[in-house]
């Protein structure tokens with residue numbers, strides 16, 4: 001694993017760029033703990049000030065410091081994405097492993113349900129959910145319902161990895177040489193499944209954060225908890241763009257794009273690194 | 288031929304399963320929630336102004352009846368399905384007394400048109416460029432395109448649409464940024480109207496295409512890299528088959544097969560994107576209808592758009608599935 | 622000074638169709654900064670005469686496919702030709718397809734030289750009908766009207782006992798044996814003077830295997846072409862090849878007429894190979910070689926066989942034995958056979 005990470009760092013520019021982007025975003029979110037203002041108080045600073053040495057990213061029309069507001073927002077947004085990813089990983093892993101190892105009718109049944117969840121357009125469903133919950137919607141509730149829908153694509157991926165592992169030679173030989181099934185799974189298969197799990201986690205976070213931003217911008221979340229989408233929502237409410245308060249929208253947008261590209265690059269580079277064929281491709285390009 | 292019939296049967300079964308599960312999710316959300324959707328609607332409607340108490344009571348009664356919230360759970364469930372199957376969602380609350388069905392019928396062509404055209408353009412363009420990028424790996428321009436695709440692909444629809452809006456609405460205002468056509472034009476097939484529709488569609492379509500093209504590009508590029516290592520490609524190259532033929536009939540043709548499956552699988556996500564795009568650009572489709580219905584507290588309309596969306600996307604997926612054997616002759620046996 | 626390429630002996634004075642001289646082909650990979658060279662073909666010399674079936678035997682991973690790919694010009698990274706030459710009579714002066722201009726290579730492919738890849742069941746494009754493959758591969762070389770071409774293809778298919786209806790089929794609709802025969806027909810439709818075949822019958826059941834071998838023989842006789850035939854299966858070699866070379870760990874160790882190899886193997890590895898063949902009336906499996914095949918990324922010094930060789934002597938781990946004439950048309954690379962001065 002250590003070697004794997006070291007190789008990634010050394011030979012994949014995408015991985016390095018992704019790491020830097022994600023690190024910057026993480027740093028910003030950690031800073032939230034040192035904010036001089038509580039996240040939800042308004043009119044603590046003079047409103048509508050452009051970026052300056054005192055207020056690095058300017059202030060909002062609601063009298064909030066954009067920098068500190070942003071650090072809360074990015075923290076909550078990442079937390080949200082992390083929660084969805086974590087919960088949906090459990091489902092994806094369970095479905096993918098069972099489907100891949102059991103095969104047969106269990107596989108067929110699970111994949112039918114799986115494909116259904118892939119196809120159903122989620123946004124209308126989430127909007128409907130907001131419609132019935134209204135003010136009682138909380139970010140945890142939203143995270144859980146997104147997790148209920150966000151596992152299917154990755155379950156399919158995990159399943160296909162498991163299926164190809166099952167057919168590999170070493171599975172047979174390991175079983176012959178007396179390793180228990182559990183040993184084979186943890187010693188031989190886990191090293192292949194873990195990188196997939198990692199890259200799907202990153203992709204899943206990109207997906208759920210994107211959806212959360214969308215819902216929040218439309219006002220379909222708990223808008224009192226600062227998130228990236230929530231910031232843009234309030235900026236829109238105060239017609240910040242028209243009023244020329246561009247920094248209110250620009251900085252959260254830049255931050256979330258950095259997070260997205262960072263997470264995506266991490267996922268892509270890990271994927272490329274574990275695919276032996278693309279590895280060969282690199283060799284070909286180098287020579 | 289029986290192999291094809293079996294395939295069609297399986298796809299139809301999957302289609303029915305998607306619709307069934309989708310509608311049930313909608314049912315569970317609306318009925319198992321601790322909050323009464325009727326009360327929600329009423330409070331949303333009444334929050335706009337003063338409504339007489341007995342008018343509210345009347346509204347409550349008719350809403351309960353309309354959405355089948357009376358009787359035992361089984362009766363409610365059956366009533367729900369009946370409504371869906373007869374596509375009868377009652378009158379819209381926010382555009383009373385226009386039926387929900389009429390509103391949806393008006394919005395549907397806009398969404399279907401925008402979605403079909405932009406998805407097709409994104410898919411064709413992404414696969415074409417991605418295929419070329421996978422085949423001609425050394426090309427500078429195609430490599431640069433790969434970098435752009437990597438940057439564009441993860442950006443969420445809303446952010447990209449907003450960026451386009453800012454760019455063409457404020458910085459360089461050359462395109463209409465809102466609506467489906469110029470307001471006062473009669474909606475008939477006159478050249479002016481068509482031209483206006485096209486102009487208004489450019490920005491929403493562009494945002495959908497820009498996001499979509501990146502993912503097809505990246506997917507196709509890596510698929511092509513894999514197909515290039517297949518024996519039938521290596522062999523055709525050795526036999527001196529013309530390189531254009533190899534690129535089209537051997538490499539692209541085989542790499543496209545999983546991309547068609549990919550299109551079917553991502554249709555739901557693409558639809559999500561269209562909802563946002565429509566809202567950002569005020570496009571008169573299902574997306575705008577849905578969002579405005581939520582703001583207006585129009586329960587029947589929200590439910591109607593949700594179920595129609597599930598149905599519409601499932602039909603789209605089914606259509607792609609049924610065309611799939613044209614591309615991959617192998618499905619007929621497996 | 623270098624290993625001598627066998628010169629034709631009396632009975633045949635014409636120039637050989639292919640002369641391979643001291644060929645070295647390595648897989649150069651660089652993963653995680655570690656550069657490795659797998660020396661899969663390392664100093665191989667031989668010649669293929671006109672009208673013969675020349676066999677190449679050797680255990681799995683001994684470099685047969687690599688050698689074949691190099692000759693057929695199927696050289697893609699990480700494979701690299703590091704040294705030596707491959708001279709075709711019909712493409713003189715370049716020393717290999719990889720060095721010839723593309724236009725020249727295009728001219729000879731399929732007309733003069735065709736190649737049956739290992740795993741030839743998978744060489745047919747899965748999403749196109751068999752007819753399209755024939756059109757893509759052979760029509761540019763044969764030309765004429767479409768009907769004439771189709772007639773020619775149908776006639777050729779009947780040589781490998783395939784019905785014309787397979788032309789309208791997709792590959793997955795055919796059995797493995799049929800696909801292999803279709804691939805064989807595809808490789809031979811232009812009646813090339815030289816056919817390179819890599820394990821064309823492996824993975825076929827015995828009956829189909831016999832049939833396919835017979836067809837290769839038939840086509841070869843009919844068109845008078847030369848065949849370079851690779852398989853690890855000594856039984857197949859006994860059945861079809863005229864001369865036979867044995868490969869071990871990237872090098873040739875012995876070469877002679879096929880019958881001579883079976884009757885009078887000289888190299889210790891070949892002797893073991895022949896001795897371990899199952900014979901009728903014997904149930905007990907014969908004792909195989911001790912030890913494992915060498916790692917070609919770091920092969921043994923001197924004679925690559927020395928860690929496993931029962932006759933190994935001091936010089937074997939120091940010096941590389943070269944191929945020497947040890948009888949009429951019989952070459953061996955071994956100090957025990959050639960004497961210690963053989964280096």
Ligand SMILES: Nc1ncnc2c1ncn2[C@@H]1O[C@H](COP(=O)(O)OP(=O)(O)O)[C@@H](O)[C@H]1O
Nearest residue numbers: 648659661680681682683684685686687688917
């Ligand atoms: N693409 C490749 N990259 C790296 N090593 C390879 C590659 N193909 C073959 N090899 C190595 O080259 C050696 C010879 O392989 P090959 O020529 O396929 O042997 P054979 O055909 O006799 O079984 C083996 O050690 C094999 O592992």
Ligand code: SF4
Nearest residue numbers: 924927930937955956
């Ligand atoms: S050269 Fe030496 S080690 Fe090699 S085969 Fe002959 S005797 Fe054995």
Ligand SMILES: [Mg+2]
Nearest residue numbers: 685686739820
């Ligand atoms: Mg081989």
